[in-house]
């Protein structure tokens with residue numbers, strides 16, 4: 001027996017298939033990513049006044065691969081078969097003509113079994129501190145392997161950031177490795193995760209198939225440039 005899928009409401013052009021020009025602009029901007037600095041602890045991070053977008057997730061969720069795909073740079077974030085290796089907060093500057101207009105932050109992955117307990121606790125504290133106190137933090141991107149769904153540690157992270165999300169912090173769950181799912185598995189995990197994400201955005205993503213690349217890139221560009229969005233919106237009436 002086949003179960004008919006519910007009718008899908010018409011999506012605005014910007015949700016899953018942003019206009020080509022917007023996607024190109026966003027991808028061109030992300031391609032400017034360059035290493036800015038690395039810090040073992042929060043207080044070593046420079047204070048910045050540009051919007052910051054943080055990437056978080058369990059080890060092996062596909063975070064480094066996603067950052068490299070979004071920026072179209074092979075080695076920007078170190079993708080490895082040995083999870084738990086990245087123990088620093090890494091910042092990457094974004095912006096054309098060398099003018100930094102936003103920052104991407106790669107936070108250490110969590111939940112890797114082989115990491116000693118003390119180290120795990122220390123990192124959870126560094127991360128929670130960062131997510132709660134970083135002033136210029138504009139958005140959080142949580143990477144999830146959809147075959148595992150949101151795990152307990154992901155839920156804890158959601159609890160930590162919830163008050164800030166309620167105050168306007170942007171939040172996106174990226175369901176990575178979508179190429180490993182069938183179309184119906186993808187649709188199912190997407191709708192479940194939307195319920196769990198508490199008002200945040202959710203997108204399917206595949207580095208190998210480039211699924212969701214334009215949608216995620218456009219979202220990040222929009223979030224890092226709220227003023228340009230506003231000026232675009234008023235332009236037609238201003239003339």
Ligand SMILES: Nc1nc2c(ncn2[C@@H]2O[C@H](COP(=O)(O)OP(=O)(O)O)[C@@H](O)[C@H]2O)c(=O)[nH]1
Pocket residue numbers: 057058059060061062063064065066078079080081083084109143176177178179180205206207208209
């Ligand atoms: N098939 C597939 N594999 C992926 C994808 N993204 C990451 N991976 C693989 O998942 C593993 C972990 O990726 P990595 O980016 O290092 O994860 P991180 O620990 O979250 O930074 C690596 O073996 C990647 O090649 C994807 O979109 N599709």
Ligand SMILES: [Mg+2]
Pocket residue numbers: 060063064065078079080086109
């Ligand atoms: Mg990594």
